[in-house]
Amino acid sequence: MRPLSRSVEDEDTAWPRISIVTPSYNQGQFIEDTICSVLGQHYPNLEYIVMDGGSTDNSVEIIRRYEQRLAFWTSEKDGGAADAIAKGFSRATGSILGYLNSDDTYKPDALEAVAETMLHSRADVVYGNTYWINSNGEKIGERRQTPFVPSGYLYGGFDLQQPATFWSKAIYEKVGGMDPSYRFAFDTEMFVRFVREGAKFKYLHRALANFRIHPQSKSSTQLVQCAVELQRLRSLHLPHSFDSFHAQCARNYTRFRRTLWYLLQGDLWWLAQRIPDRLKARHSGEIVGPRSKWM
Numbered sequence: 001m002r003p004l005s006r007s008v009e010d011e012d013t014a015w016p017r018i019s020i021v022t023p024s025y026n027q028g029q030f031i032e033d034t035i036c037s038v039l040g041q042h043y044p045n046l047e048y049i050v051m052d053g054g055s056t057d058n059s060v061e062i063i064r065r066y067e068q069r070l071a072f073w074t075s076e077k078d079g080g081a082a083d084a085i086a087k088g089f090s091r092a093t094g095s096i097l098g099y100l101n102s103d104d105t106y107k108p109d110a111l112e113a114v115a116e117t118m119l120h121s122r123a124d125v126v127y128g129n130t131y132w133i134n135s136n137g138e139k140i141g142e143r144r145q146t147p148f149v150p151s152g153y154l155y156g157g158f159d160l161q162q163p164a165t166f167w168s169k170a171i172y173e174k175v176g177g178m179d180p181s182y183r184f185a186f187d188t189e190m191f192v193r194f195v196r197e198g199a200k201f202k203y204l205h206r207a208l209a210n211f212r213i214h215p216q217s218k219s220s221t222q223l224v225q226c227a228v229e230l231q232r233l234r235s236l237h238l239p240h241s242f243d244s245f246h247a248q249c250a251r252n253y254t255r256f257r258r259t260l261w262y263l264l265q266g267d268l269w270w271l272a273q274r275i276p277d278r279l280k281a282r283h284s285g286e287i288v289g290p291r292s293k294w295m
Contacts, residue, residue: 015045016119018111018166019071019094023084024063024102025053030212032062033137037105037210039069043112047071047094051084059102082186086178098166103212106163107131110208114166123202124171125194130161131207135214143211146261148201152254154192154238155247162187163209171199184222185229192237205265 020038024031038048050063052075060075067073072091078084085099096118100106110128117126127148132141143161152158165187172178175193182189194201240246 015043015112016096016115017045017047017094018043018096018098018115019047019049019089019092019169020111021049021051021085021088021092021097021099022102023051023053023078023081023088023099024055024059025081026055026057026059027102028055028057028059028062029135030103031059032065033105034100034102035063035066037107038100039066041106041109041111043115045094046111047092049073049088049091051078051088052076053078053080053084079180080183082178082182083180085186086180089172089177092169095169096166097169097172100163100209103214104163105133105210105212107207107209110164113204113206114208117202117204118166118168121202122200123168124199125165125167125191125201126204127160127165127201128204128206128208130164131210133210133212135212137210137212140213142207144262145203146258147203149254149257150195150201151250152257153195155240155242155250155254157251157254158258160187160191161209161211163211164207165191167194167199171197182229182233184226185233188230189233189237192233196237 022031022034022038027034035048035050038046048070050070050073052059052063052073054075054077063070063073063075072088078087081101088099089097096115098114113128114126117123125148127145129145130143131139132143134140143159145161145164146158149158153160171194172190175190175197178186178190180186234242238247
């Protein structure tokens with residue numbers, strides 16, 4: 001790992017602590033890949049916490065193989081993923097937080113890139129691009145992001161891919177942490193509160209994570225429940241109706257801005273590939289789309 005740049009070293013000679021939480025329940029098929037992708041970052045100030053919900057498969061056996069390198073882990077019944085993540089963050093001591101589900105993985109050197117970007121930009125939230133992979137780890141799609149538009153995120157013209165999103169502990173505590181009453185849209189709800197609080201978002205133009213899409217993934221099988229939670233979220237947090245003219249303008253403006261940004265970045269080829277990639281994924285039985293279903 002390369003040292004911090006001179007300007008950052010003058011302020012702080014140590015890499016900031018990054019606390020990563022992995023919630024898990026019966027993901028023995030994938031959890032070792034997840035754990036190895038975090039520990040394999042070789043980030044010098046990593047705090048890794050695994051919160052298993054009392055798995056009955058081989059998950060605990062796998063976690064125990066790595067327990068000497070974990071800051072904390074447990075396997076006990078919880079109130080769902082949001083509850084497990086919130087409990088994990090309550091133990092976290094890092095200044096930068098993120099969580100990685102037990103079927104997703106980080107790309108090499110992702111944490112180093114996030115730390116440097118967070119320090120240089122003084123951002124509250126740093127996010128990047130995401131590859132979508134299938135059960136076998138094969139790439140089936142890609143989500144490239146663009147610079148953040150608050151109104152676009154609030155009204156569905158912009159999304160954040162959770163595995164590739166990190167935030168400061170300060171903004172997390174300022175908004176009151178994660179709300180465990182949401183079982184499916186808890187990441188989106190928290191990001192909305194970040195936006196409403198005026199958080200500074202910084203886009204890191206590189207792939208930070210792999211988001212695995214498979215038949216058992218929550219985003220594929222719980223669409224109705226997620227839709228109900230999103231409607232609740234909108235009624236609580238949005239100053240205008242999601243179906244209002246204001247919202248439609250925000251969505252259209254943001255999508256136009258995103259397309260223009262891709263073109264200016266020379267990503268016309270990638271834009272042209274998106275349609276066949278999505279058709280191929282759907283034809284193969286995979287579902288490609290944002291985990292939060294916010295859009």
